[in-house]
Amino acid sequence: MSLQMLPAGQETPDVQVSWEDQQRINEFSKLNSRLSELEELHQKKQDENAYLEDVGTEIELVDEDEFVQYKIGDSFYWLKQSEVVEKIEEQTESAMAELNDVEVKVQFIKDEMDELKRVLYKKFGNSINLER
Structure with missing residues (x-):
């Protein structure tokens, strides 16, 4: 905590903190940490979505009958291009749902902080500073 001098002529308001x-x-402090x-x-999810896109x-540029390496966990498997496209579409949908969920949580926390x-x-x- 840093101490600062008040401008000349300005007194500290005498407000009791209940x-x-x-x-x-x-609660504001906790919400601020959670928001960060x-x-x-959110940024990681956006990056993940961009990568999947x-x-x-x-992958769509590859011929449908060709095999493509696809990573599952720590291993790579050879799958047909069409199977890989389906799996990537599933991952994209899942990542978008997760991103939307994070956005809802962020908005909820911002609303609580505003209140x-x-x-x-x-x-x-002015005797309290609640800005990030």
Whole structure:
């Protein structure tokens, strides 16, 4: 925690921090941490989706009767191009669903944080900083 001098002529507001206020501040902090984690996960999911789209495009250029190496776990298997296209489409759908789920969670947390900000700024004004 850093200490800062107030500008000349500005006094510290004399606002008592209640137990409920402290709980709200703590909740905001937890939500802020969770939001950071979810934003990192969101970026990873976006990168995964972009990768799957690129792979899908490349695989479609291969002849349908040719065999292509496909990675399952730590092993590579030779599968027909058409089978690989199906599997990549399934992976893409799954990755999109996961991405949408993360986006819903992010929005829910942002809504909760906005509500906490509204309540806390109403009581504490400029004497509290809830920006990221």
